[in-house]
Amino acid sequence: xxxxxxxxxxxxxxxxYRRLIEAEPDMQVCAEAEDAQQACQLAAQHEPDVGxxxxxxxxxxxLEAIRRMKLRQPLLRLMVFSMYDDPSHVTQALRAGAQSYxxxxxxxxxxxxxxxxxxxxxxxxxxxxxxxxxxxxxxxEHLLARLTPREFEILRLAVQGHDPVxxxxxxxxxAKTVSNHLSLVRAKLEVSNDLQLLRLAARHGLVALxxxxxx
Numbered sequence: 001x002x003x004x005x006x007x008x009x010x011x012x013x014x015x016x017y018r019r020l021i022e023a024e025p026d027m028q029v030c031a032e033a034e035d036a037q038q039a040c041q042l043a044a045q046h047e048p049d050v051g052x053x054x055x056x057x058x059x060x061x062x063l064e065a066i067r068r069m070k071l072r073q074p075l076l077r078l079m080v081f082s083m084y085d086d087p088s089h090v091t092q093a094l095r096a097g098a099q100s101y102x103x104x105x106x107x108x109x110x111x112x113x114x115x116x117x118x119x120x121x122x123x124x125x126x127x128x129x130x131x132x133x134x135x136x137x138x139x140x141e142h143l144l145a146r147l148t149p150r151e152f153e154i155l156r157l158a159v160q161g162h163d164p165v166x167x168x169x170x171x172x173x174x175a176k177t178v179s180n181h182l183s184l185v186r187a188k189l190e191v192s193n194d195l196q197l198l199r200l201a202a203r204h205g206l207v208a209l210x211x212x213x214x215x
Contacts, residue, residue, distance in 0.1 A: 002119045003030040005048040007039040007065060009058040020108055036065035043069045043076060050119050055082040055089060063096050063153045064171055070097030079118045085128050086205045088144040096149040100124035144204055146188045154181045159201040
């Protein structure tokens, strides 16, 4: 029996995943989490075989959840199931400790097979994700690949309108540490101010300029 932890901030979505997974004779959902903190607690409590994690956990951080769960439980296998299929999010999730990455555009059966194959130790990528990574390889290194997973997540939260204090609370850091990371991000991405950083983030799909608040 493959025991699965579901990590998604929408209860209705989790309910749909649970029905899909538990229709399989060899799978069982052992717990559901709605944010990074709860995911880490339940992973330690239930010791699942596979965690299915969304990267967008509302005010919380899917990348941080992956990083913390793998730090505490190195043998836990994690599969991202996310609306993001761009190389930036995929690369950073794999660096943070995810084993597999499927986009939510894939067929439900592909998700089920992805869980099963991830539990078996395989690295699984949905076809659109694999294509995006292959295209990135052909075109050369993606600019945001210069960032560590933590720097990437701080950037993502910042361009979505969170100030350093809010980012610090979400990632369990100090505001000074967040500000220092943002300075490193600007240096690595070769931008000199927040407007340039926001425009760069928009070009790479982290935020829509029309929706972006001032930083």
